[in-house]
Amino acid sequence: MAWFTAGFNETGPTWKTAKYHYVNVQHPGNLWYHDHALGLTRVNILAGLMGAYVIFNPTVEDPLNLPSGAEYDRSLLIFDKSFTKNGSIYMNSTGDDPMMHLQWQPEYFGDVIIVNGKAWPYLKVKRKKYRFRIVNASNSRFYRLALSNEMSMTQIGSDSAYLHRPVSVKDILLGCSEIADIIIDFSSVSADGDEIILTNSAPSVYPDGKPVNNLTSKVMKFVIEKTEVSDSTEIPHKLVPYPHGKINDSVLTRYIALYMYMDMDMKKKMGMEMSMGNGNRMGMGNGNRMGMGMMGLETGMLINAVPFDAPVTEIAKQGTSEMWHVINLSTESHPLHIHLALFIILNHTQLVNVDKFTDCMTKMNDSLKCDIDKYAKGGKVIDPPPNEMGWKNVVKIDPGFMTTILVRFSLLDSHDPYPFNVSAVPGYVYHCHMLDHEDNEMMRPLKIVS
Numbered sequence: 001m002a003w004f005t006a007g008f009n010e011t012g013p014t015w016k017t018a019k020y021h022y023v024n025v026q027h028p029g030n031l032w033y034h035d036h037a038l039g040l041t042r043v044n045i046l047a048g049l050m051g052a053y054v055i056f057n058p059t060v061e062d063p064l065n066l067p068s069g070a071e072y073d074r075s076l077l078i079f080d081k082s083f084t085k086n087g088s089i090y091m092n093s094t095g096d097d098p099m100m101h102l103q104w105q106p107e108y109f110g111d112v113i114i115v116n117g118k119a120w121p122y123l124k125v126k127r128k129k130y131r132f133r134i135v136n137a138s139n140s141r142f143y144r145l146a147l148s149n150e151m152s153m154t155q156i157g158s159d160s161a162y163l164h165r166p167v168s169v170k171d172i173l174l175g176c177s178e179i180a181d182i183i184i185d186f187s188s189v190s191a192d193g194d195e196i197i198l199t200n201s202a203p204s205v206y207p208d209g210k211p212v213n214n215l216t217s218k219v220m221k222f223v224i225e226k227t228e229v230s231d232s233t234e235i236p237h238k239l240v241p242y243p244h245g246k247i248n249d250s251v252l253t254r255y256i257a258l259y260m261y262m263d264m265d266m267k268k269k270m271g272m273e274m275s276m277g278n279g280n281r282m283g284m285g286n287g288n289r290m291g292m293g294m295m296g297l298e299t300g301m302l303i304n305a306v307p308f309d310a311p312v313t314e315i316a317k318q319g320t321s322e323m324w325h326v327i328n329l330s331t332e333s334h335p336l337h338i339h340l341a342l343f344i345i346l347n348h349t350q351l352v353n354v355d356k357f358t359d360c361m362t363k364m365n366d367s368l369k370c371d372i373d374k375y376a377k378g379g380k381v382i383d384p385p386p387n388e389m390g391w392k393n394v395v396k397i398d399p400g401f402m403t404t405i406l407v408r409f410s411l412l413d414s415h416d417p418y419p420f421n422v423s424a425v426p427g428y429v430y431h432c433h434m435l436d437h438e439d440n441e442m443m444r445p446l447k448i449v450s
Contacts, residue, residue: 156235157390
């Protein structure tokens with residue numbers, strides 16, 4: 001792998017250079033960068049190795065006349081952390097269940113909400129429109145963001161791309177690594193309302209975990225100046241008309257299953273009778289099944305019941321589109337992130353008789369042999385909300401659902417090939433962006449060929 005130590009004294013087998021050049025030829029939008037060390041991503045991001053990365057294109061964006069400039073266009077990176085009494089970052093190193101694993105925790109949830117490095121900060125704002133590019137950089141925490149005065153926000157982008165049209169929203173649900181590009185118009189606040197709290201109401205783990213408390217329900221405060229000011233910016237009726245994804249363009253259909261597992265040694269110790277999946281790993285089902293959901297003993301998560309270092313199974317051709325059906329056999333939502341590619345969400349289908357389907361998948365690990373169509377037929381089909389109908393790179397996969405996405409392996413605005421060698425090692429990955437999950441192998445390699 002392409003790792004290195006301080007001063008580049010030691011390097012991994014695929015490491016090439018200390019400097020990389022990014023050509024930034026893609027569409028304008030919001031990205032963020034962070035450490036991606038195998039097995040240590042959660043620790044290094046918790047320590048602060050991350051930042052916002054925004055691509056601008058004046059030719060495309062200036063005619064929109066959106067709020068701009070350092071004061072009125074701001075990135076907000078939200079993270080939750082815990083601290084010791086001396087102020088150092090706290091991460092429990094003993095593990096949730098030492099009998100299963102001395103250090104393993106399935107998720108990390110801090111009790112302090114951090115925005116751009118500050119705990120519960122405030123921002124003084126004028127009575128005009130502001131643009132906020134909100135990144136959920138948390139390890140495991142989902143956020144359902146809203147304004148305490150119940151004022152609407154206008155979402156103009158999701159993840160790295162503009163929406164086709166602005167969408168008025170009262171709240172925004174962000175999974176880990178999701179980005180919401182929003183406009184808040186503070187001129188509409190009543191004269192006697194000089195403070196607004198950006199709130200959070202998402203439980204942890206999402207969607208059926210612990211409710212928020214007095215600490216985790218607040219993100220930051222906006223302090224609004226009383227003096228009225230002029231504002232020439234606007235929210236246009238249309239934004240950027242990127243090409244719509246066409247189902248007929250798909251050249252390949254894939255089924256991606258998200259599993260929980262527990263190791264064979266623990267199975268022997270506890271004398272459990274459970275069907276095994278891949279080798280000494282096992283796919284687990286819903287909360288009423290012995291092991292994972294009911295007993296809370298999961299030691300890891302897998303994609304398609306295989307570890308990260310198993311041979312590559314997803315090989316995509318540059319310039320093509322693929323249909324991915326992503327099936328969540330666990331008890332919690334997983335934010336799936338695909339490197340390099342973009343996709344549109346087609347729908348979310350609730351599976352029927354999901355326990356029976358999970359039993360089959362635990363034994364066979366093959367969606368087609370387990371007749372996925374039978375379990376998807378008759379289930380509730382949910383369209384993505386309007387603010388998630390654009391091109392994205394993260395999608396929330398809810399438990400017991402199959403989410404269908406159309407994945408595109410080319411530049412979004414031109415459909416041109418990437419201006420670099422996509423086949424170069426070490427290649428790309430796709431993974432759950434809950435950092436403890438990806439660190440414990442809920443991640444697979446993705447190879448792209450020309």
